[in-house]
Amino acid sequence: MIGAIAGDIIGSVYEWNRIKTKTFQLLGPGCVFTDDSVLTIALADAILTDEGYAGKMRAYYRRYPDAGYGGSFRAWARVNDSPPYNSWGNGAAMRISPAGFAFGSLDEVLSKAKAFTAITHNHPEGIKGGQAVAAVVYLARTGSSKQEIRDYVETTFTYDLSRTLDEIRPDYHFDVSSQGTVPQAITAFLESKDFEDAIRNAVSLGGDSDTLACITGGIAEAFYGGVPEFIQQKVLEILDDDLRRVAEKFMDKYAF
Numbered sequence: 001m002i003g004a005i006a007g008d009i010i011g012s013v014y015e016w017n018r019i020k021t022k023t024f025q026l027l028g029p030g031c032v033f034t035d036d037s038v039l040t041i042a043l044a045d046a047i048l049t050d051e052g053y054a055g056k057m058r059a060y061y062r063r064y065p066d067a068g069y070g071g072s073f074r075a076w077a078r079v080n081d082s083p084p085y086n087s088w089g090n091g092a093a094m095r096i097s098p099a100g101f102a103f104g105s106l107d108e109v110l111s112k113a114k115a116f117t118a119i120t121h122n123h124p125e126g127i128k129g130g131q132a133v134a135a136v137v138y139l140a141r142t143g144s145s146k147q148e149i150r151d152y153v154e155t156t157f158t159y160d161l162s163r164t165l166d167e168i169r170p171d172y173h174f175d176v177s178s179q180g181t182v183p184q185a186i187t188a189f190l191e192s193k194d195f196e197d198a199i200r201n202a203v204s205l206g207g208d209s210d211t212l213a214c215i216t217g218g219i220a221e222a223f224y225g226g227v228p229e230f231i232q233q234k235v236l237e238i239l240d241d242d243l244r245r246v247a248e249k250f251m252d253k254y255a256f
Contacts, residue, residue, distance in 0.1 A: 001044055001250055003195065003221025004097040006235045007213030008036035010199050014209035020169055022200040027234045033243065035067040036214040039095040041243050043116060044250040047102045054119045063242070070176070076120055084122035090181035092121035093129035094211045097218030100137025101254045109138045121178070129178030132157045133215055136186060140222035146190050159183040165191050165201055172205050181208060185215035195220045195227055226255070 013030045042060040046053040061069065061077035069077070070091060076082045096113055103109045110131050117130030132153060139149050150161050161183060168184055175181055184205055192198035198220035202213040221227050227235075236244050 001040060001098045001101055001218065001221070001254075002232055002235060002247060003227050004040050004094075004214045004218035005033065005037045005239070005247065006221075006227055006231050007199050007202065007215070007217025008040075008094075008210045009033055009235055009238055010217075010231075011203050011210035011213035014203050015211075018174065018206040018209060020204060020206045022197075022204045024200070024203065026196065026199075027231065031238060033067070033239055034210050035064075035069045035073075035091075036094045036210055037239070037243070038064045038067045039091075040097060040214070040218075041246050041250075043095055044098040045246045047098055048246070048250060048253065053116050057119070073120060084118055084120050086123045086126075087121040088123040088125035088178055089121065089176050090129060090178045090208065090211050090215075091176075092117040092126050093133045093178050093182050093185075094214045096130045096134045097137050097215075097222075098250065098254075100134040100218065100222065101141065101250075103138070106135060106138055109134050125178050128157055129182040132159065132182055132186070133218070136189075136219050137222045140189075140219050146223075149186075150190060153183075153186060159186070161187055161190065163187070165205065169205055172207050174207055176208055176211075181211060182215065185212045186219065188212065188216045189219045189223065192216075192220060195224045196231070198224075 009031050012032050012034050038060050042056045046056040058077050072085050099112045103112055113131045113134035114127055117127050153159050188201035189198050192201055198216050199213050202216040203209045
């Protein structure tokens with residue numbers, strides 16, 4: 001999960017200043033946590049405490065109201081017991097990585113991911129994106145090869161992972177859809193050589209950079225067995241005390 005938070009923070013400065021290169025300052029001035037990190041940590045908190053995720057998301061929204069949420073989520077979070085809003089956006093896929101780390105079988109991960117996602121993103125594409133990311137995190141942390149992960153994603157979720165980053169990058173643009181984010185984020189991981197390279201791949205696409213890197217970061221952490229210490233420490237410094245406490249508790253329980 002700390003890999004997802006790292007991706008969000010690293011990508012935060014490029015969300016509105018998009019780049020098409022892997023050469024950039026990794027954790028420079030202006031890097032902040034956004035709604036991607038807040039809601040990822042909210043899910044971690046819900047898993048740790050066995051409390052409802054909907055209530056946790058609303059509570060975290062009230063504590064961090066200016067983290068950059070989308071309009072539909074804001075409207076949902078402000079009203080208790082509001083129904084899901086049929087979203088096909090990437091907001092559920094960005095926050096789902098804790099499910100891939102916390103549960104003990106692929107079937108359980110898929111079931112939990114669907115339940116956590118459908119609280120807001122109950123459109124089939126929203127659920128598909130959440131399940132795909134959680135499943136890839138699980139497969140990555142349990143020893144599947146990149147080829148096995150690619151085959152599983154293409155077969156199970158029918159995402160096309162045939163295009164390389166060099167083919168995607170020139171025409172790729174800011175895209176908040178699940179179907180326009182999840183396959184690209186997975187490809188950024190598949191073409192990486194280590195955690196940092198995966199994050200650079202994601203940001204270099206020039207899209208919704210914090211969310212792309214958040215999704216890629218959770219997967220890369222699982223596959224490469226953690227996050228480089230210098231990145232992890234800087235990320236924990238950027239989080240406030242409350243977010244850091246939950247993140248560290250989750251890492252202590254579910255990290256490698």
